[in-house]
């Protein structure tokens with residue numbers, strides 16, 4: 001298409017691509033021809049996650065559905081929109097709800113919250129569909145067993161990211177969903193006050209496990225969902241979990257390549 | 267006429283019927299693989315879409331389905347349906363090729379291509395399309411925000427986020443220590459264990475059904491019925507007090523459903539022996555629960571061993587239980603881990619049917635130490 005442009009535009013384009021600035025950024029010519037197509041993949045830190053060549057079947061939409069890629073893209077969208085939300089949002093019982101209202105009503109381009117929420121829903125769905133695809137093509141079989149395991153952890157992290165984020169708007173939906181979800185921790189065997197065998201953890205006649213120190217308390221930072229829960233979930237949601245997820249995604253992508261690229265028949 | 271139809275749909279959506287119908291339907295689809303054709307997918311898709319759109323005129327249906335946070339679940343229904351079909355369809359096509367002596371489709375495209383432009387452009391296009399979808403979705407539909415949090419006022423129903431509704435549904439049948447802690451852990455461990463348990467070398471890197479029948483049937487049963495279906499019904503069909511409501515029913519907060527559930531110990535001591543439950547102390551509790559303990563022990567510890575025996579060693583009528591073939595193929599370690607995880611997975615539908623058939627609450631009940639199964 002670019003070839004069809006003529007006149008001053010073409011001249012400007014040529015000027016730009018011949019400049020010292022351009023050639024300092026892109027260290028090779030246009031990605032046509034074998035040599036440059038290899039160079040473009042190798043010299044760009046983002047593209048080099050890919051191999052230089054790949055089997056046709058493995059990169060077809062009908063095979064991967066691009067689901068892993070879509071999941072990753074959604075993660076990037078969520079990171080970006082989440083960062084913008086952090087400019088406005090304060091994780092305290094006093095401000096959280098009001099900040100969310102402001103975000104939707106007073107902030108210019110106020111759809112960041114929508115993008116973030118719908119993107120999060122979408123990511124949970126796509127990560128499940130990605131797992132379905134990987135299973136149905138038998139791609140967890142040797143040599144990719146380990147990467148399947150990394151994937152399962154990524155699935156759990158995705159759910160936890162979504163779960164911790166659910167609390168942050170601090171509305172009725174949020175606190176009660178988290179209350180229902182975290183009530184179960186009370187029943188952790190040994191470590192929850194209402195869990196099997198926890199009453200047997202005693203020191204003399206003192207119960208070691210009580211509502212003030214059990215698994216649920218550790219999760220909420222209190223005996224019920226409150227200010228300390230909000231802070232805890234905020235920190236996990238914005239810092240802890242995304243860092244771990246990003247780290248594991250790097251491992252995941254690295255292993256896709258090291259395990260021989262996208263799977264295919266022998 | 268319309269009322270009869272609505273009553274019928276409400277009835278079919280009841281947990282018992284819905285669960286049974288979808289399970290039987292899925293098993294039939296695995297048996298008669300011709301149903302994964304393009305035509306039947308189109309028919310199914312159109313029927314589902316028509317049902318969906320037409321139902322929007324029903325106020326109760328609309329109220330639930332159009333809730334902003336429930337929109338993704340409509341997406342789940344159509345996407346899970348489509349992609350399951352797509353995977354199975356390609357698998358069965360490949361099986362047909364194999365039968366005709368050809369290689370799977372993926373093999374034909376085994377030649378290498380440049381990632382730039384072949385893959386990079388696809389990725390670019392996917393990003394652009396997805397961005398458009400997200401932008402349009404976000405402009406059209408505001409993210410929900412309810413009243414400010416009020417710890418004193420719990421809404422009815424109180425629901426966990428949708429992707430955990432399968433676990434919340436499990437709470438109907440199991441105590442929280444199982445539904446909320448043990449089973450989630452086992453699901454994670456079980457998923458991670460799949461590549462190490464499944465030793466079938468076939469079907470690595472291409473769609474197939476015939477070459478991996480058992481694996482696919484078990485996985486899809488879990489994925490479609492135990493996960494997707496429970497999430498969907500938990501979102502759309504569970505109302506106040508977690509009672510069941512058909513898609514065209516009004517969510518009546520005051521509807522009371524009698525809870526007449528009984529434990530195995532009640533069956534044995536009260537119904538069978540017409541005696542009061544033994545009480546007083548540790549040993550009385552053990553005596554009270556002896557039958558349940560034996561049942562659970564047999565299921566968890568004895569059944570896997572029995573199933574590893576050769577067919578002839580099993581009494582007539584139980585020979586179908588024999589998994590000798592797998593025991594020999596997989597070796598004891600893989601076999602025992604695999605079968606234990608499988609039995610844990612099947613304990614959910616088993617407990618469901620026990621509840622529906624006998625109003626069974628607990629098989630083993632030690633409420634004293636929160637140990638109920």
Ligand code: HEM
Pocket residue numbers: 064066067068069070071072075127130131134137139140144147148149150151152154155158249252256261262263
């Ligand atoms: C945040 C979540 C995840 C991201 C961003 C992600 C991303 C990706 C990407 C981009 C690929 C390349 C091929 C493709 O797109 O299909 C891939 C492959 C793979 N993924 Fe994931 N994934 C995630 C979660 C999972 C999960 C939950 C599983 C399984 C339980 C999994 C298992 C695998 C395996 C085994 C491969 C290699 C497939 C092959 O070679 O055909 N991943 N992943």
